[in-house]
Amino acid sequence: xxxxxxxxxxxxxxYITEIQQMMYVFxxxxxxxxxxxxxxxxxxxxxxxxxxxxxTAQAQRRGSRFMAAEDFIFLIRHDRTKVLRLKEYLSWKxxxxxxKDRDDTGDDIIDDANADKPDRANKVKIxxxxxxxxxxxxxxxxxxxxxxxxxxAQSDSLKxxxxxxxxxxxxxxxxxxxxxxxxxxxxTFRKNKRFRDWANMSAYLDTKLNDEIIDILGFLTFEMVxxxxxxxxxxxxxLDKAASDALCVTDGAxxxxxxxxxxxxxxxxxxxxxxxxxxxxxxxxxxxxxxxxQVQHVQEAFRRLQRxxxxxxxxxxxxxxxxxxxx
Numbered sequence: 001x002x003x004x005x006x007x008x009x010x011x012x013x014x015y016i017t018e019i020q021q022m023m024y025v026f027x028x029x030x031x032x033x034x035x036x037x038x039x040x041x042x043x044x045x046x047x048x049x050x051x052x053x054x055x056t057a058q059a060q061r062r063g064s065r066f067m068a069a070e071d072f073i074f075l076i077r078h079d080r081t082k083v084l085r086l087k088e089y090l091s092w093k094x095x096x097x098x099x100k101d102r103d104d105t106g107d108d109i110i111d112d113a114n115a116d117k118p119d120r121a122n123k124v125k126i127x128x129x130x131x132x133x134x135x136x137x138x139x140x141x142x143x144x145x146x147x148x149x150x151x152x153a154q155s156d157s158l159k160x161x162x163x164x165x166x167x168x169x170x171x172x173x174x175x176x177x178x179x180x181x182x183x184x185x186x187x188t189f190r191k192n193k194r195f196r197d198w199a200n201m202s203a204y205l206d207t208k209l210n211d212e213i214i215d216i217l218g219f220l221t222f223e224m225v226x227x228x229x230x231x232x233x234x235x236x237x238x239l240d241k242a243a244s245d246a247l248c249v250t251d252g253a254x255x256x257x258x259x260x261x262x263x264x265x266x267x268x269x270x271x272x273x274x275x276x277x278x279x280x281x282x283x284x285x286x287x288x289x290x291x292x293x294q295v296q297h298v299q300e301a302f303r304r305l306q307r308x309x310x311x312x313x314x315x316x317x318x319x320x321x322x323x324x325x326x327x
Contacts, residue, residue, distance in 0.1 A: 013037075015041055015044075015187060016034070017185075019032075019044075019225055020032050020037055021181075021185035022182070022185050022226070022229070023225065023229045025164075025182050025183050026230055027167055028233065029290055029291075029292045036292065036293050036297075036298055039295055039299070040298060043327075045199060050326065051072065051075060052067075052199070052204070056205070058071040059071050065207060067209070069212065069216060072086070072220070084152055086220075188214050188221075195214060228298060228301055231301035231304065235301055306325045
């Protein structure tokens with residue numbers, strides 16, 4: 001009975017390897033704890049379900065039965081950086097699709113009018129219904145906004161590249177090859193059916209999601225793991241620093257030993273310095289080895305990410321159900 005229960009418990013975790021690879025890319029140790037990975041998978045699954053339910057409600061407000069990309073962008077509209085990354089991802093995905101269709105049809109003709117233009121001119125612009133420029137019948141081109149969005153997207157990409165360079169600075173060749181493979185980890189790439197079954201979409205959706213929506217959810221899940229891992233690492237560094245500072249204060253506040261005791265301590269220190277192997281256990285790890293994230297670090301990160309300001313709606317007092325904040 002216990003074995004079957006344990007097997008059923010582990011069967012719902014289908015992205016352990018992918019999440020471990022993503023965490024390693026974002027700065028975690030190469031082998032995260034299984035319980036930490038399973039907690040992150042539970043959080044991501046609950047967030048995916050919440051996103052789909054909210055996007056479905058947003059599509060119904062538009063008078064449509066099917067979800068679109070703008071429904072998901074509307075949900076994360078307050079996070080400008082993530083919106084820019086998602087729009088950049090969708091635009092380049094459309095470019096790759098057009099190039100693939102052109103290669104399949106064997107059309108090698110290149111438009112001379114766009115031959116001298118930069119590549120960004122061929123990217124597809126994602127139009128959002130709530131933007132003021134898209135509410136007019138005639139197209140209003142605002143090059144300043146496009147340039148500003150491009151600069152913000154480039155600065156965010158450069159920041160991520162700098163972080164990746166800092167992580168891989170002291171890696172060996174084999175470690176860097178493994179790191180490059182881990183960067184390809186995804187929830188949805190060639191795993192659409194597994195993703196649908198994992199999120200149990202048939203339980204709360206009447207229609208089948210198309211491949212574009214699945215790709216958007218794959219992008220958002222990648223961002224969730226990134227946010228959780230980076231926040232948990234920041235919390236862990238803060239706790240470790242606080243513990244080391246408290247240890248220094250305790251050592252400084254302790255009484256000074258007597259002369260004989262100090263002489264004995266100095267003699268022991270000299271002996272240990274001459275033979276450092278005498279004070280180090282045989283099977284101890286290297287002194288610079290980092291410890292993996294614990295469950296409490298991820299829990300605290302999720303709690304802080306959920307600590308979003310909520311509007312005051314119950315003026316009569318009592319308990320009200322707060323909304324889940326999207327990561």
